[in-house]
Amino acid sequence: MVPSSPSTAAPDALASAVGAGVPSAVSGPSFSPLYQQIKTLILRSLQSGEWRPGEAIPSEIELAARFKVSQGTVRKAVDELAAENLLMRRQGKGTFVATHAEEQVQYRFLRLAPDQPSPLPGSARREFLDCRRLRAPVDVARSLQMKAGDMVVEVRRVLHFSGQPVVLDDIWLPGHMFKGLTADRLSEYRGPMYGLFESEFGVRMIRAEEKLRAVAADETDARLLEVELGTPLLSVERLAFTYGDQPVELRRGLYRTDHHFYRNELS
C-alpha cells in the first residue's frame, strides 16, 4: 500500500468535460488541468441556477465525490471562484453563492467615497425619474451585443447622499431579460439594484468594465444634479457582464465630485 502506488494519473469521469481532458490524454492543442475543468462544471451549475445566490453549495467532500476527484482539486477550483467573487467561503459553515442582495456593502460596484467620512452612512436616497421601453439606439445595441432596434429598458435615476444629488445614472437593459421592470418595482425594492435583478429576473452581475472621463454638465445634467451649467462631472460608462462574459447592462453615470471621489486600487 505504500511503495508502489504506480500511477497518480487522474480519473476519467470527466471525459466529456472541457478540452482534451486529463493530462495523460492527447495534450496536443489545448491542455486544461483537472481543476480548471472542475471550475467549469461548478460554473455551469451556478449559471443553470442549481445553486441560487446566497445558498450554500455542497461541501468540498461532496463535490469531490461527485466529480470523482480529490478534495484538493475541488479546493483549488473553489479557491479561484472565490477569488473572482463568484463564491464566498465561510470557515465552519460552508461555501456560498455570492449575491448582491443581503450584502454587507450596500453598493459593491459603486466606487464613490465621501471626502469626509459620512456621519450617517446609510443616508442614501434613490430617485427613479424614468423607466421606459424603447428600441435600442445603435451604440447601446452594439455594447449589449443586440441587434439595433431590439427592445431595451431605459432607466434614469438620481442618487442622493446627505440630501444632495451626487449621481445621475442612465441605464439600459435587454428588454427580453427584464420583462415587467417598472419604476415602481425599482422604488419599492430595498437594497441594491443588482439584488433585484438577481431575485426577480435571475440575472447575476459578476463583472464590469468602466471607462472614466471628465465632461461638462449640460442643461439637463445641471438641473438634475443641482450644479452650474458646465460644471466638470465625472463620466462613468459601465458595461456589466453576467456568466459567459455576456454583457447585460450598459450604464452611463455622471458623478458630482465636489464632495466625493472615485477610489481605485492599483497593484
Added chain:
Amino acid sequence: MVPSSPSTAAPDALASAVGAGVPSAVSGPSFSPLYQQIKTLILRSLQSGEWRPGEAIPSEIELAARFKVSQGTVRKAVDELAAENLLMRRQGKGTFVATHAEEQVQYRFLRLAPDQPSPLPGSARREFLDCRRLRAPVDVARSLQMKAGDMVVEVRRVLHFSGQPVVLDDIWLPGHMFKGLTADRLSEYRGPMYGLFESEFGVRMIRAEEKLRAVAADETDARLLEVELGTPLLSVERLAFTYGDQPVELRRGLYRTDHHFYRNELS
C-alpha cells in the same frame, strides 16, 4: 514509516517568526498559519534586497529546505505573493522578483487607454518641465507621513501621446530617498519612471491608491495641456506605497479625456 507518523505538527524552525507561531502553539490572540509566516520571511528578503528586481529567487525546493517546511507550504506563500504582483512565476524557469523596468507593459500603473487603438503604440513622449527640492507643504507632508518642512523632490512633467499633450503630472517624493534625482536623469532614462526609482534609488513601488475627480482646467493647466480654460479634466491623485505600506510618492495628475479614457475593472 507509514501507519503511524503521529503528528504532522509543523516544524519549529520559525519560532521567532511572526505571531505566536505554528498551530500547536498558544493560538490564543493571533493565530498565523505557517505559509503566512513564510510569506513574511520572503517579504523581508525582498525588502532587504537579498533578491533584486528582475532576478530569480531560489527554487521552491531550496526555499522549503531553508525554511524547514514542505514545498507545498512554500508554494502557497509564493502563490499569494505572485497574486499581489510582487513575484512573477515562469514555468520551467523559476520565480522572479517583479520589476517596473524591463516590463512588457510600458506604464503598468497608468490606466489611460486611447479611444481608437493607437496605430503607433510607442508614440509616447515625456517632457520634464521641472525638478526641484523644497520643503514639503503640509498636505504633501501628511500624505507622505513626513514632518511638515522636511525636504521633498517636486517633479512636473507632461506626457504626450500621438504628439498631443494628454497627462500633466505633479509628483512629490521624499527628499532623503531620492538624493541626486534631476530632470536630466529623468529625461535620459529609457523606460518607466518607477524603473528608474528601482535601479537608481532602490525604491520599489508595489501598490497605489488613486482618488479621481473631474475638475476645470486653470490657466496653467490649459496652457500645458493645450486646451481651453475651464475644460473638464480628470484629476487623479495617486499615493504609491513601497514595502510595509510605506507611502513614498504623491502624484497629482490631470488627464485630458477627449481622446482617451481611464479604464477600470470591477469584480
Added chain:
DNA sequence: GAGTGGTCTAGACCACTCC
C-alpha cells in the same frame, strides 16, 4: 536530461460553527 514550476492525490490535523 536536469531543473523548475504546475497538477493531483491521500491523509492527518486544526479552527470555526452549530447543535
Added chain:
DNA sequence: GAGTGGTCTAGACCACTCA
C-alpha cells in the same frame, strides 16, 4: 461532537525551458 473549510505534509507525475 459532527460537519465545514483551512493548513500541512509527502510523494508522484506532468509541462516547460534550456543546455
